[in-house]
Amino acid sequence: MALSLHNTISRKVEPFIPFDPTGKKVGMYCCGPTVYDFAHIGNFRTFVFADLVRRYLDFRGYEVTHVMNITDVEDKIIQRVAEQKTTLGEYTARYQDAFFEDLKILNCVDPHHIPKATDHIPEMIDLISKLMERGIAYQAPDKSIYFSIEKYQGCGCQYGRLVKLNFEEMRQGKRVSDDEYEKESVADFALWKTRVNEDGEVYWPSPWGEGRPGWHIECSAMSMKILGTSFDLHLGGEDLAFPHHEDEIAQSEGANVQEEGKPFVKYWLHGAHLLVEGKKMSKSLGNFYTLRDLLDKGYNGHEIRQLMISAHYRETFNFTLDGLAGARTALNRINECVTKLRGVAANTQTDPATEVITKFTTALDDNLNVSSAWGVVFDWVRDCNRKLADNSMDAETAAAELAAWELIDTVLGVSVDQEEAPAELAELMKERTQAREAKDFSRADAIRDELASKGWTIEDTAEGPRLKRL
Numbered sequence: 001m002a003l004s005l006h007n008t009i010s011r012k013v014e015p016f017i018p019f020d021p022t023g024k025k026v027g028m029y030c031c032g033p034t035v036y037d038f039a040h041i042g043n044f045r046t047f048v049f050a051d052l053v054r055r056y057l058d059f060r061g062y063e064v065t066h067v068m069n070i071t072d073v074e075d076k077i078i079q080r081v082a083e084q085k086t087t088l089g090e091y092t093a094r095y096q097d098a099f100f101e102d103l104k105i106l107n108c109v110d111p112h113h114i115p116k117a118t119d120h121i122p123e124m125i126d127l128i129s130k131l132m133e134r135g136i137a138y139q140a141p142d143k144s145i146y147f148s149i150e151k152y153q154g155c156g157c158q159y160g161r162l163v164k165l166n167f168e169e170m171r172q173g174k175r176v177s178d179d180e181y182e183k184e185s186v187a188d189f190a191l192w193k194t195r196v197n198e199d200g201e202v203y204w205p206s207p208w209g210e211g212r213p214g215w216h217i218e219c220s221a222m223s224m225k226i227l228g229t230s231f232d233l234h235l236g237g238e239d240l241a242f243p244h245h246e247d248e249i250a251q252s253e254g255a256n257v258q259e260e261g262k263p264f265v266k267y268w269l270h271g272a273h274l275l276v277e278g279k280k281m282s283k284s285l286g287n288f289y290t291l292r293d294l295l296d297k298g299y300n301g302h303e304i305r306q307l308m309i310s311a312h313y314r315e316t317f318n319f320t321l322d323g324l325a326g327a328r329t330a331l332n333r334i335n336e337c338v339t340k341l342r343g344v345a346a347n348t349q350t351d352p353a354t355e356v357i358t359k360f361t362t363a364l365d366d367n368l369n370v371s372s373a374w375g376v377v378f379d380w381v382r383d384c385n386r387k388l389a390d391n392s393m394d395a396e397t398a399a400a401e402l403a404a405w406e407l408i409d410t411v412l413g414v415s416v417d418q419e420e421a422p423a424e425l426a427e428l429m430k431e432r433t434q435a436r437e438a439k440d441f442s443r444a445d446a447i448r449d450e451l452a453s454k455g456w457t458i459e460d461t462a463e464g465p466r467l468k469r470l
């Protein structure tokens, strides 16, 4: 079986066939964070979903180029820069750094390219110029540049392919700034926003006067610069399908830069939203969490990641603290089994067991059916545990099962074994062993308590003691 994915534009699950004639190379773009505050766990559901797609494509042998942009100029950011009397660069750097720390904690693989909007203003101006030349964009009396849906449709293009549109209800998106009253039609959107007093020092020169880019043009310009004018996969949360992604299609295809017959993007993937305790996250409801809030409650990145990828990406996911406790239990079961397999395998090296890999691949090939893939993993744990318990698992089989798990975990990315204890804790563990040998049990207990307070415990294995996350 081959990989199939649900394509928002066709509303169907389709076989995944990249543009590359050899079928190997894949270009993938995921809209990144708007760095105006700490990202919340809803945002991270989308980024962990993108990470799962990236890791699964790697696992399936594709040569992926993964791009995730940073939106570092946008209305909310400009407002905060003005309020805090700081510079754009200083303000966004703080939240950009925090975002990447959080991605690491969630064990997300780094994208190959992380373009920042403010580093690509010339590319955006170039794209807007092409739209102006084709008569699809126009300058309003306030000097801002808008995209004309009417002119675009007049060129034989269709607006509203991702989401079925009611033109009357359009343009209600919160990113539509109040200053867009100059545009000709309510459906049109800003490509270049002319400089206003509130923008402070946030502006760039352009052929149409000083100003700044609209949000949608940022992603069109950066994705096409890095991945080419037509690429395979574009991802984001479901709220981005309209207007953001619809506008990306309109701008990118409106500029007429693609080869004849090729679309801007072949497959559009949208992740459903995350709710917390059954409700939309909001600060006033007290159910709004950043990743840091959950870490402060004593959960670790692997547990949070496991929970985020426990359900299908197209299903709205209800995140609960009980669910996190369940994720902890689930990971402990896997890790205990893996530790026992290690003990039996000792140093035996062999190829991965094929049965579990085949079932896991079949599950994920089916539009990334991750809940079914977890089902495969837990059946496998139960099976291994049974064989370990009745001593019917020899070293060769244990090594093969272990190798299979390691391969599966290149996709799931949840194995606690990947988390190395800090060196100073490893030293403490050695000291505890020495204290016990010297029968200094009160010192040994004090060290155990200190390790526990830092979230680690000592586990005795066939190869001696090792540190394990609590």
Ligand code: AMP
Pocket: 031, 032, 033, 034, 035, 041, 042, 043, 044, 045, 046, 236, 237, 238, 239, 240, 272, 273, 274, 275, 281
């Ligand atoms: P933003 O930083 O606001 O541009 O959002 C970053 C990403 O998070 C986008 O792909 C959004 O679609 C996604 N997102 C926002 N809220 C949620 C949520 N509650 N659940 C899942 N994804 C979300």
Ligand code: ZN
Pocket: 030, 031, 032, 219, 244
């Ligand atoms: Zn985007």
